[in-house]
Amino acid sequence: MTDRLLQIEDLCVSFDVEGETVVGVRGVSFEVAAHEVVAVVGESGSGKTVTAMSVLGLLPHNASLSGVVRLLGQEVGRLDPAQLRQLRRSRVGMIFQDPVAALNPVFSIGFQLSQVVRLHQPDLSSAQVRRRVVELLELVEIDQPESRLKNYPHEFSGGQCQRVVIAMAIAGWSQPGADGSDAAESTPQPRLLIADEPTTALDVTVQAEILSVLRRIKDQLGASVLLITHNMGVVADLADRVVVMRSGQVVEVNQCAELFAHPQADYTKALLAAVPKIGANDRPAPDQPVILSPTQPVIPRAVAGSIPAPSPTPDPTQLVIPSPDQPVILRAVAGSIDAPAPTAVLPPTQPTVLEVSDLVVSYGRGRRGRSEAVAGVSLSVRAGEIVGLVGESGSGKTTLGRAAVGLAPVSGGRVLIEGQDLAGLSRSRRQALRRRIGVVFQNPATSLNPRYSVGATVIEPLRVLGGLDQSAARTRALELLEAVGLGPDWLERYPHELSGGQRQRVAIARAVALDPVLLIADEPTSALDVSVQAQVLDVFRSLQARLGFACLFISHDLAVVDSLCDRVAVMHQGRLVEVGPRREVLGRPQDPYTRRLVESAPIPDPVLQRARRQTAPPG
Amino acid sequence: MAAAARWGKRLGGLAIVFLGVTFIIYLAVFALPGDPIRAFAGDRPLSESVVSALRAKYHLDDPLWRQYLDYLLGLFQGDLGQSFSGRPVAEQLANRWPVTVVLALTAWVLEIVFGLGLGVVAALKRGSLIDHGLLALTVLASCVPVFVLGVLSQQFFGVELGWLPVAGVRDGWPLSYILPASVIAVFGLSAVSRLMRGAMVENLEADYVRTVRAHGFGEGRIVGLHVMRNSLIPASTYLATDLGYLLGGSVIIEGIFNLPGVGNLLFDSIRAHEGPTVVGIATALIVVFLLTSVLVDALHALLDPRVRRG
Numbered sequence: 001m002t003d004r005l006l007q008i009e010d011l012c013v014s015f016d017v018e019g020e021t022v023v024g025v026r027g028v029s030f031e032v033a034a035h036e037v038v039a040v041v042g043e044s045g046s047g048k049t050v051t052a053m054s055v056l057g058l059l060p061h062n063a064s065l066s067g068v069v070r071l072l073g074q075e076v077g078r079l080d081p082a083q084l085r086q087l088r089r090s091r092v093g094m095i096f097q098d099p100v101a102a103l104n105p106v107f108s109i110g111f112q113l114s115q116v117v118r119l120h121q122p123d124l125s126s127a128q129v130r131r132r133v134v135e136l137l138e139l140v141e142i143d144q145p146e147s148r149l150k151n152y153p154h155e156f157s158g159g160q161c162q163r164v165v166i167a168m169a170i171a172g173w174s175q176p177g178a179d180g181s182d183a184a185e186s187t188p189q190p191r192l193l194i195a196d197e198p199t200t201a202l203d204v205t206v207q208a209e210i211l212s213v214l215r216r217i218k219d220q221l222g223a224s225v226l227l228i229t230h231n232m233g234v235v236a237d238l239a240d241r242v243v244v245m246r247s248g249q250v251v252e253v254n255q256c257a258e259l260f261a262h263p264q265a266d267y268t269k270a271l272l273a274a275v276p277k278i279g280a281n282d283r284p285a286p287d288q289p290v291i292l293s294p295t296q297p298v299i300p301r302a303v304a305g306s307i308p309a310p311s312p313t314p315d316p317t318q319l320v321i322p323s324p325d326q327p328v329i330l331r332a333v334a335g336s337i338d339a340p341a342p343t344a345v346l347p348p349t350q351p352t353v354l355e356v357s358d359l360v361v362s363y364g365r366g367r368r369g370r371s372e373a374v375a376g377v378s379l380s381v382r383a384g385e386i387v388g389l390v391g392e393s394g395s396g397k398t399t400l401g402r403a404a405v406g407l408a409p410v411s412g413g414r415v416l417i418e419g420q421d422l423a424g425l426s427r428s429r430r431q432a433l434r435r436r437i438g439v440v441f442q443n444p445a446t447s448l449n450p451r452y453s454v455g456a457t458v459i460e461p462l463r464v465l466g467g468l469d470q471s472a473a474r475t476r477a478l479e480l481l482e483a484v485g486l487g488p489d490w491l492e493r494y495p496h497e498l499s500g501g502q503r504q505r506v507a508i509a510r511a512v513a514l515d516p517v518l519l520i521a522d523e524p525t526s527a528l529d530v531s532v533q534a535q536v537l538d539v540f541r542s543l544q545a546r547l548g549f550a551c552l553f554i555s556h557d558l559a560v561v562d563s564l565c566d567r568v569a570v571m572h573q574g575r576l577v578e579v580g581p582r583r584e585v586l587g588r589p590q591d592p593y594t595r596r597l598v599e600s601a602p603i604p605d606p607v608l609q610r611a612r613r614q615t616a617p618p619g
Numbered sequence: 620m621a622a623a624a625r626w627g628k629r630l631g632g633l634a635i636v637f638l639g640v641t642f643i644i645y646l647a648v649f650a651l652p653g654d655p656i657r658a659f660a661g662d663r664p665l666s667e668s669v670v671s672a673l674r675a676k677y678h679l680d681d682p683l684w685r686q687y688l689d690y691l692l693g694l695f696q697g698d699l700g701q702s703f704s705g706r707p708v709a710e711q712l713a714n715r716w717p718v719t720v721v722l723a724l725t726a727w728v729l730e731i732v733f734g735l736g737l738g739v740v741a742a743l744k745r746g747s748l749i750d751h752g753l754l755a756l757t758v759l760a761s762c763v764p765v766f767v768l769g770v771l772s773q774q775f776f777g778v779e780l781g782w783l784p785v786a787g788v789r790d791g792w793p794l795s796y797i798l799p800a801s802v803i804a805v806f807g808l809s810a811v812s813r814l815m816r817g818a819m820v821e822n823l824e825a826d827y828v829r830t831v832r833a834h835g836f837g838e839g840r841i842v843g844l845h846v847m848r849n850s851l852i853p854a855s856t857y858l859a860t861d862l863g864y865l866l867g868g869s870v871i872i873e874g875i876f877n878l879p880g881v882g883n884l885l886f887d888s889i890r891a892h893e894g895p896t897v898v899g900i901a902t903a904l905i906v907v908f909l910l911t912s913v914l915v916d917a918l919h920a921l922l923d924p925r926v927r928r929g
Contacts, residue, residue: 075748106924
């Protein structure tokens, strides 16, 4: 029994959403053995989180469950609330996707950790509790834990919060004796850590640190890990076995190395193919679009509370790319439709569209409060060129993008669009210039007006700014939507009826509606699943090849940037640390920060990733 | 250090608001149609010399800014001025305010106890018949105008059942205050219970609740400590603001129940063109309001560490 910590047999979970039954998980079976890391992978709506929640009985009230979940020999579904609490307190811990939200904002982390310690060891004195809390924080590598006990969650970074959450999850595990001896030295009891997307909200270098903490817990405390993730790089880094889920069902269970080398299920193959990899672009035929098998429907969203997406008439998994003999629908086509893939070095004859010189953007007032989000950055983007701007959160990359559109206060330096300084122009000239810039934001769910239909969203700029009449604008909107792979049926739909990828297509169509010379894309695919991301990137690529706009592509994902961009600029703490052709920056990074960034991104290949980790341990 | 600077800034802001608002009130009261001297005299004809003597006594012929300055100077010496009938405004206020304060505190406690209580019950039983019933009741209660509610409750509890006095303060606290305080409290109580329910429901679904539940804490601690503490933030902010509003007295309720409070005094003074009294009351109310706004900030910072800084 100790060999199998967790057994899931034929698990089915359905949700009652306003009288309708929505199936979240159907017939899932797998096991987690002692000292084993099992990764459950799948895209959003695949049921992986629902599976993880059912292990500790944490499903919402509207869920009903059948099948067997046996944890540490106890059947979770048959326990009464008191027994369930007892099980949760035992050798199981869980950590979550959003570490900042997972902590109570109004209590200090010292208090929150001590209450968990007290829960497990009610008879410790306050001094002992405090010592144990400090010990736990040291275990998860928080610097100077003594001085941070009084701090509140909002005073910690996301990565630090995740460390605290991990510390809380394992608080009951290694019971120190009176002499402080570690339980890990005696025979370790089987323990299970359930990690639900533990690094998704974190930067790539922080992700590497958290993964090393998880690895340490697994090795030192002898724990098994049930890892829920969508990131194949994380899977390759940590997992022993992999469970691939789709639409609430298990598609494939395989050893990690075997899964990456010889995936069995078609879905696994498509999923792996959709994962962007650094360096993949250097192989021949880089523009081969990745299309999931068109016979398979789009993954239905089946999480509690969500509305099933309407089945689209044109299959959105298929890209509608107009053939060259169709009438040319968009003005100012700089290059034919079958334009060659952009090369790394553009001829220098192309005019510069965006010229940023010594840009400083600072926020706040007063001597101490002033902080420079962008501290003296110079960068240029030429016509027809895609420049990737990479960096972690807080690096100033988004601010730089905003400053390029005139949405951030420029306190020093200049931003020139086609040689004109936005700041020096009159209001009307500035507006006219802004019309020549398109912007796509990260979260299409919030950047589209929920009260505007798809048609209205795309027609608005055409009529108001482009001066077209209603019928001309409508015709043009249809052409634009078709160019991003959405047919005429989509005109009357509203954002909430669309999936994330479809929304982002609409946002792109709107952004290019006025035929911009410059497109600023701020993390346009970060909120999307990998297969959807691959489709949206294809749309993006083909549009750019046809329209020839200059593009500043802001992203934290090096692999996406690698697959799309001509040049790459790396930002760190408001400064540009490295700029150059994609292959050089990502292939042979010169700056130490760029090198760290490239090394932190886990390679979606278990053999390579493990070899790399052994040669250069992170941190 | 930083905190002291922040509070200094805050108080400086309050001073500016105080000056601005008192001036506007001063202006408004003296722009009222009608002559205070004539109103004071009633039907008796006054000789020209008496009128000019009175006008000189109350500085009515000075330019407005001069009158306002005099008033401010008096204020800083603790003098709220004198009414035209010759009584110090401060004394009038001292006579009337206790009634209003008792009424306000009674209503406030009712809002806290029942508002928070009903909110918690509705949140814990969300989706149930109790929840829907409470929603209907609170919406209905906040839709009925206070004077309707006041008169109806007088009729029912005072006249027909005879449990409570219909009007006046002769029976003292609590008997005389229960009806008017309840009527006042109904509106705030509905708002508090809705706020509390909303915040509780939101927090019950929050990620950190899932975290503590995953650790195996009991529901009592989860709801009683984690959820309550977070949910109290919006409701307590509303309650503190509402205290300022309640202390200002209610013209309508004090009128209906014939309570000799500030609201009543204000109403009488406006009718009698007693400019100094109106300005005096308004000034006092502004001070109460400004103080409660400081209280709200302090309370918010106390409850929510994310608001604290420095």
